[in-house]
Amino acid sequence: MKKIYTIFSILSVVVGFAQIPAGYYNTATGTGYTLKTQLKKIIDDVNDGIPSEHLAIDRTYAGLYVTYTTSDIDLYYENNGTMLDMYTENPTGPDNCEYTYGVNQDDGTGGTSECQKYNREHIIPQSVFSAATPMYSDAHFVVPSDKYVNAQRGDFPFGRTAAPTNTYSNGSRRGPNLNSGYSAGYSGTIFEPINEFKGDIARMILYFATRYEDNVASWSYPMFNGTSTQVFTNTHLEILKQWHLLDPVSQREIDRNNAIFARQNNRNPFIDHPEWVEVIWGPTLGTDSFEATANISIYPNPTSNNLINISSDVELNEIELISINGQIVQKISRPNSIQNVYRLENLPQGFYFVKLSSADNQTVTKKILVN
Structure with missing residues (x-):
């Protein structure tokens, strides 16, 4: 399975990216x-x-x-x-x-x-x-x-x-x-x-x-x-x-x-x-049937208090927080909810993708901004 990146493994990823030659992408503006x-x-x-x-x-x-x-x-x-x-x-x-x-x-x-x-x-x-x-x-x-x-x-x-x-x-x-x-x-x-x-x-x-x-x-x-x-x-x-x-x-x-x-x-x-x-x-359309069936919403988005709530009528089996560089920052299997609402807290500032998965492997990915 894809590896779950802790703060330490994220540092190792940075080392991997450091092998890009200096200036290689300077003209990609x-x-x-x-x-x-x-x-x-x-x-x-x-x-x-x-x-x-x-x-x-x-x-x-x-x-x-x-x-x-x-x-x-x-x-x-x-x-x-x-x-x-x-x-x-x-x-x-x-x-x-x-x-x-x-x-x-x-x-x-x-x-x-x-x-x-x-x-x-x-x-x-x-x-x-x-x-x-x-x-x-x-x-x-x-x-x-x-x-x-x-x-x-x-x-x-x-x-x-x-x-x-x-x-x-x-x-x-x-x-x-x-x-x-x-x-x-x-x-x-x-x-x-x-x-x-x-x-x-x-x-x-x-x-x-x-x-x-x-x-x-x-x-x-x-x-x-x-x-x-x-x-x-x-x-x-x-x-x-x-x-x-x-x-x-x-x-x-x-x-x-x-x-x-x-x-x-x-x-x-x-x-x-x-x-x-x-x-x-451009962005993905995000129109797959799971999103409509689950009636998913994420709020507040953008958030300024380092937390988001995820509302879903369908029980979620997994939540992944993914950085803009495509790295998995946080992965929660079988997350707990209160009245169909899941909460992610202590989020660092930045732009992220949140991937939500159901028990039958249907998924939807949403974008969030943490100010």
């Missing part, structure tokens, strides 16, 4: 799509005349396996140094599949069921960009994966399903997109990762849209709308923004970003600065 273009110039392989510019390096498709030995090692769940695969990793118990780099690597055979071979998964399918470089070998969105589940995902876009036709060992699944709530507007077949990695995948896709801004309008894919600005259809943009909020940046992502930077010389800005997702693409 705009808002909206202007900021996205500024970030594209920072992370691409073109000399844009930016002070202290770092040009991205293509380490080749074969070189991905070298990158993975530092970027995708399980030091977070089993913590045993095996390959970390988002499609088979079980964050709450033993994994069904365990891979060691250099062993059972895809050699053109096997892959007829889980746990036989591992290979490289393009989160945005390589068919979208005709397997052209540097996209083909960009480790920020090309990840190690079980070969079988990779093939099962195929070229399907990401989404959420209430009626899966296929479910895999860690709970990832494939099926028709749930055409309601925040995923309303698309009914085709989708692939849904488990909750633990939805934010990871969303931030990889948002990186792709930014890094390849000059090309993406010419590529056809169900998640894309044919523009270089918004890039995504309204439905898929809302899915990505919701997943970005519901699954905040983890230490694993920070470490992965640093490891890829050491090899590839560019970074995923939405891991370093999660708040930029909203600055560029």
